[in-house]
Amino acid sequence: MIQIPSNVSLLRKLLVSFIANEVEKVGLNRVVVGLSGGVDSSLSALLAAEALGPEHVLGILMPYKTSSPESLAHAELVARQSTIESMTIDITPQIDAYFERFPDADQRRRGNKMARERMTILYDHSARWNALVLGTSNKTELLLGYGTLHGDMASAINPLGDLYKTQVWALAEAVGVPEPIVTKKPSADLWAGQTDESELGFSYREVDRLLYLMVDERRSRAELLAAGFADKLIDDVMQRIMNSQFKRRLPVIAKVSHRTIDRDFRYARDWGK
Amino acid sequence: MKVGIAQINPKLGDLRSNLDLYEDKVRHAAKQGLDLLLFPELSLTGYFLRDMVPSVALKLSSPEITSLKKLSREVAFVAGLVEESPDYRFYNAAVYFDAGEIVHVHRKVYLPTYGMFDEQRYFARGDRVRAFNTRKGRFALLICEDLWHPSTIYLAALDGALAILCPSSSPLRGITEGQAQDDNARYWEMINRMYAETFGLFMIYGNRVGFEDGVGFWGGSEVVDPFGERLVKARYYEDDFIVGEIGLETVRRKRSMAPLLRDEDLDLTINELVRIRERPAVAETKARMQGSRVEGLKGLKRKKSKRARLRKRK
Numbered sequence: 260m261i262q263i264p265s266n267v268s269l270l271r272k273l274l275v276s277f278i279a280n281e282v283e284k285v286g287l288n289r290v291v292v293g294l295s296g297g298v299d300s301s302l303s304a305l306l307a308a309e310a311l312g313p314e315h316v317l318g319i320l321m322p323y324k325t326s327s328p329e330s331l332a333h334a335e336l337v338a339r340q341s342t343i344e345s346m347t348i349d350i351t352p353q354i355d356a357y358f359e360r361f362p363d364a365d366q367r368r369r370g371n372k373m374a375r376e377r378m379t380i381l382y383d384h385s386a387r388w389n390a391l392v393l394g395t396s397n398k399t400e401l402l403l404g405y406g407t408l409h410g411d412m413a414s415a416i417n418p419l420g421d422l423y424k425t426q427v428w429a430l431a432e433a434v435g436v437p438e439p440i441v442t443k444k445p446s447a448d449l450w451a452g453q454t455d456e457s458e459l460g461f462s463y464r465e466v467d468r469l470l471y472l473m474v475d476e477r478r479s480r481a482e483l484l485a486a487g488f489a490d491k492l493i494d495d496v497m498q499r500i501m502n503s504q505f506k507r508r509l510p511v512i513a514k515v516s517h518r519t520i521d522r523d524f525r526y527a528r529d530w531g532k
Numbered sequence: 533m534k535v536g537i538a539q540i541n542p543k544l545g546d547l548r549s550n551l552d553l554y555e556d557k558v559r560h561a562a563k564q565g566l567d568l569l570l571f572p573e574l575s576l577t578g579y580f581l582r583d584m585v586p587s588v589a590l591k592l593s594s595p596e597i598t599s600l601k602k603l604s605r606e607v608a609f610v611a612g613l614v615e616e617s618p619d620y621r622f623y624n625a626a627v628y629f630d631a632g633e634i635v636h637v638h639r640k641v642y643l644p645t646y647g648m649f650d651e652q653r654y655f656a657r658g659d660r661v662r663a664f665n666t667r668k669g670r671f672a673l674l675i676c677e678d679l680w681h682p683s684t685i686y687l688a689a690l691d692g693a694l695a696i697l698c699p700s701s702s703p704l705r706g707i708t709e710g711q712a713q714d715d716n717a718r719y720w721e722m723i724n725r726m727y728a729e730t731f732g733l734f735m736i737y738g739n740r741v742g743f744e745d746g747v748g749f750w751g752g753s754e755v756v757d758p759f760g761e762r763l764v765k766a767r768y769y770e771d772d773f774i775v776g777e778i779g780l781e782t783v784r785r786k787r788s789m790a791p792l793l794r795d796e797d798l799d800l801t802i803n804e805l806v807r808i809r810e811r812p813a814v815a816e817t818k819a820r821m822q823g824s825r826v827e828g829l830k831g832l833k834r835k836k837s838k839r840a841r842l843r844k845r846k
Contacts, residue, residue: 266707269714273704273748276769280743416746525582527745531545 261468261486265426267433271306274418274430278310281416282391284532289390293377293411294318294345295448296333298440299395299419302431306418307393308341309434316343317388321377324351330448333440340437350376370449374410382413391415399424399467402474403496404503405459412506423470424463461492469496533668533779536561536569537753539772541742544578547588551576551596554611555603557773562606566775567668569609572740572753573640573676573701574624576613580744585654589616592634597627604629608666610673610738612699614655615639621656626673626699628666636664638673642681648703648747651677663693669780676700685727689793694783695734696727702739704750704769713768717750729760731793732786734778741769758786 282290290307294300300318307316318341320334331347338345354373358364364372381392394417396406401420406412419427424445431441445455445463456462469488472478473496478486483493505511509521518524538557543549554571561569573579577588590596590613600611608630615625615637624640639658643651661684663672672688674696679685688696706715713721720737728735734757741751753766755776766772787793 264706264708266709266711269707269711272769273707273714277743277746277748280748281746526584527544527580527582529544529580529744530584532543 261472263423263425263467263471265429267430270422270426270430271309271434274306275310278307278393278416278418281529282311284529285391287389287391289315289317289388290393290416291317291319291381291384291388291390292393292395293381294320294334294337295395296320296330296337296440297395297445297448298431298436298443299397299427301333301337301436301440302427302434303393303395303419304337304343305341305434305436308343313341313343315390316341316393317384317390318343318345319381319384320345320347321350321380322347323349323354323373325451326448327446327451329443330446333437333443336437337440340435348380350380366450370447371407371410373449374407378410378413385415393417395419397422397424397427399463399470400455401507402470402503403459403466403499404506405455406506408506423467425467460495466492466496469493473497474500533567533777534565534775535736535755535778536564536566536773536775537736537738537755537766538569538571538575539739539741539751539753539766539770539774540572540575541740541771542572542575542578544744545581545584545588546578547576547590547596550578551599554600554609558603558607558609560773561609564775566607569607570697570699570736570738571610571612572738573612573626573699574614575699575701575740576611578744579701579740579749580747581614581654582650585614585622586616589614589622591616591618592627592637597634600627600629601632601634605632608635608668610697610699612675612701617656622654623658624651624655624675625658626675626697628664628671628673628697630666635666636662636673638662638675640675640678641684642677644677661687661691663688663691669694671695671697673697673699676702679723679727682727685731689731689733690796690798693733694780695736695778698724698735698737700737700739702750704748713752714750717752717768721752721754724754724756725760725762728756728758732758732790733783734758736776736778739766741771758783 282288288311292300292304294304304316304318318338320331322331350373353376358369385392392414394414396412396417397419398421400406428441446453472483472486512519514522540553558569581588611627611629613625615623626638628635641658643655643657645652663670670692672693674684674688679698685696702716702720704714704716708715711718724735724737736755738753739751740749742749750768751766751770751772752768753774755763757763764774764776766774
């Protein structure tokens with residue numbers, strides 16, 4: 260049985276330390292995070308509360324009129340339980356105002372617009388409150404490209420970006436994310452009935468095992484087939500990773516000078532810190 | 533001899549702030565009556581410097597180095613910094629300061645340039661491994677990745693080092709269940725112990741803590757004695773300051789029981805290395821074995837080994 264390493268007690272310690280270090284070194288002590296009611300944002304928020312104190316974490320709930328009531332209830336539950344600061348901003352007016360002009364926009368466009376609207380709210384509040392935007396994207400969705408560029412993928416620091424969904428679940432349980440949030444079917448909740456796994460066409464647990472072998476352990480195709488993964492799944496996943504690489508890079512800049520940003524102009528984000 | 537290890541979290545690219553931190557720790561060591569203080573690799577500059585390397589590099593004649601020399605009048609210490617040579621090469625270096633002077637400089641030989649590492653892009657390689665004499669004994673300095681090549685410690689031990697000072701900036705990675713520390717930390721602990729026992733010497737391992745761009749450093753500094761016993765261990769992932777008592781008579785006892793170094797056959801090693809080095813190109817060997825000719829090697833004659841040529845001349 261393929262085991263993805265999940266030393267939850269060590270992970271908790273490291274990620275809490277990471278948040279404290281990377282926030283404090285830029286001279287701040289607060290973060291804002293979008294609370295969707297899902298397991299990723301719940302986990303992120305709880306880790307931040309542990310790192311900085313709950314009074315230094317602001318969870319913003321941003322429902323749209325078609326968001327499931329359960330999502331909102333779960334987000335409120337997390338906020339209450341963790342005693343972090345929270346506020347609710349309904350994004351329906353601004354989204355609907357925009358699409359009044361483009362009524363034939365499809366589900367995907369509407370979903371992306373909502374994700375980006377949420378991002379702009381988080382960044383506005385990070386300026387308002389002197390905080391950093393805390394990320395919630397996990398390694399599975401980052402590798403598969405299952406996230407909105409400049410939407411939910413945008414943040415200043417992201418404690419979950421190197422954890423597969425499977426590991427997020429394990430850590431969430433250990434850190435005390437409420438059980439119904441950990442066990443429910445993951446959903447971006449951008450339209451009614453949407454679930455990640457039906458959209459992707461495979462389960463997280465299965466794809467995580469494949470990704471762990473393929474990416475972390477650099478296994479060859481032959482080894483993956485021998486491990487029991489279907490040809491078609493391997494192809495599908497490899498395609499998704501390759502085709503989503505643009506989401507994991509800065510925009511492509513035409514190099515014309517002798518020194519180009521991010522190519523020969525290379526500095527750490529923690530420059531001077 | 534009392535050796536301290538300052539397990540610190542330096543500021544990336546901020547020489548001034550790190551120099552102040554050094555001063556602080558050296559004064560603390562002096563107050564505690566220590567004989568030597570070890571700082572981690574590149575702790576004067578931070579580790580993931582990238583294009584910052586030239587801006588934090590120090591010539592050995594610089595005022596900052598002069599101030600460190602002065603500081604060493606209080607306690608001997610090993611600094612981790614970027615050395616700028618007179619011809620403008622930059623080295624990942626460790627400098628042993630004592631009594632107002634530079635006793636020894638080690639330039640990191642093995643520069644990791646794979647995975648998350650990019651050292652060879654910015655640094656020149658060191659070209660030697662030497663043991664050196666100090667007031668307290670004969671030591672060697674090896675930096676981090678140097679110790680992932682057993683050859684370096686082998687050379688240092690044969691050159692007479694009784695303790696290896698190892699400044700490190702080792703990033704944490706690997707979260708296998710059931711462990712108190714990450715996989716990389718465990719690997720280091722294994723090799724520190726193995727080297728100490730195999731070569732019958734002290735391993736004085738100093739690592740840093742903190743994060744740079746999300747990469748954390750695992751701390752866990754330690755002193756291991758020639759019997760593989762861990763004398764002192766620093767916290768994982770947190771700032772710390774530890775002190776170990778090094779008694780060279782322990783080396784004597786160990787080597788009396790198991791004189792492995794004494795029995796090491798240097799000539800055999802040298803001969804075999806020379807033989808392996810002079811081995812003909814792989815492609816040519818394959819071709820000869822297959823009885824065919826390889827494109828581009830047509831007409832290439834096997835160069836006689838130096839020994840064979842000398843023999844012929846005789």
